[in-house]
Amino acid sequence: MTDYPRVEADALLENDLRMLVRLSIAEDLRDAMDWTTVCLIDADRQGGCEIVPRGEGVCAGLATLQWIVDEFDASLEVTCLQEDGSALVAGQAIARLTGNARDLLTCERTILNILSRMCGVATQTQRYAEVIASTKSRLYDTRKTTPGWRLLEKYAVGCGGGHNHRSGLHDGFLIKDNHLALAGDSSGPIAASTAAKKAIQWRGANVEHLVAPTMVEVEVDSLEQFRDVISTNPDIILLDNFSLDALREAVEIRDQQNSAVELEASGNVTIDTIADIARTGVERISSGALTHQATWLDLGFDWFDETLS
Template identity: 45%
Template structure:
């Protein structure tokens, strides 16, 4: 069975081109046709300032590359000094980064930087809570495709900052045969055979099952992973026994912080949690100018 802990991340770090594109789009949305009319009216063009980006609540850091890009896009001379790295825990009041540059640029980029980081830190923080909840069980916490359109790479990177793992990044990098595929293909066996006839030798095949009877059928077809959908702990234990280590097992559905450890203790390899990206609360961050800076 493949060791999932050794699987490389698609984005161990965030590619600069993706970061820059997202930041430029966000700044364009915020600045609009006229720019930051408040800052332009009140702050001298040659004014320079220092500011501190800090956590107002405890959590896990993620998204520093986007924050830095936002400030540097408006002021290429800006110095962005990271004090606490992505993936690190912070307490309320901890300073994450120091920004030095033109006052106008810092003010105009502030909200974009905080929006990206607040979202990503929130995801990383929630991911860490799930990872901590299953510690010692051997199960991995993985994300899903339930991400904000256009922000998937960043949100999945944030999951990794929190200690979680990534499921497929899109429809393009793995085959996942779900219930509607099975209906459309004319049955589980037909869907799997068609997938195997099409997939390259490097493409993994996972099949979703709702019942143990479906699982028995799938196990005759030699797939890479089975997704055990909306099964309770007792049924999950039976499913793990049926699989017997012949492929990876993934539990999905009905997962929350109250249930995740019991699910992990059934012996499944992975637990997918859509809430990591679709329901993570934003982490409260703040940016304050340093007096006299």
């Protein structure tokens, strides 16, 4: 199976994370100081805390914890007690931080904000993935992500058992109705099949400039449009807001005419509808709800005395 690359805890993710942390530092400190902490806490006071979930869920974001601490230039030792993708148990610590108490207090909110968001996305993804685990359908995210958080949220989707769709406009062709309309002329939009052929041809002629694997995916909104596109041999056809009956018919047509093309269902995908969609036989189901409907997982700092002599 050819697929879009999975987002990993690599240099690209680290770069995005560090930029977000720098923004967080600017929001909290504005080239000044954490005056409450400076006022009340001695400069050489040592302390310790554990990051503890208040409820069940899926762990995501621990891979970023050391990067956050580094960006704060904090004198802290980081110990991860669990791994990203593992199950969270209420009250069971996932990481421990020890060191300068002022640094702990100053970076507390940024750490909790980032980890709570990522654990929330991972937990939401797992809920969806579990519903279709017994089918052949795979669960995908979308580009409906929080601005600046694209790779972090997609990494969290992977932690929750989902698959990553394209990370951006740079790593795949996805021909949508707006492309067809704007590529047309006064007589109307170009046909989806024409656009698909052009993209496939363009990919072949420019392969050295593309991020591999660069797939061609075409969005269709009717069975008529689907029949027109299937013969062009794209990698994926996205079936936008198809009814269950139309999805089943599209799968039957594909199986008869071009079994190599994968079908992706999108639109009106919720926790209540995803099982019926998966049972139609599509290989892929994409849902923006994995990110834009995810709620934060409640995490807290549980403090303990780490005074050093």
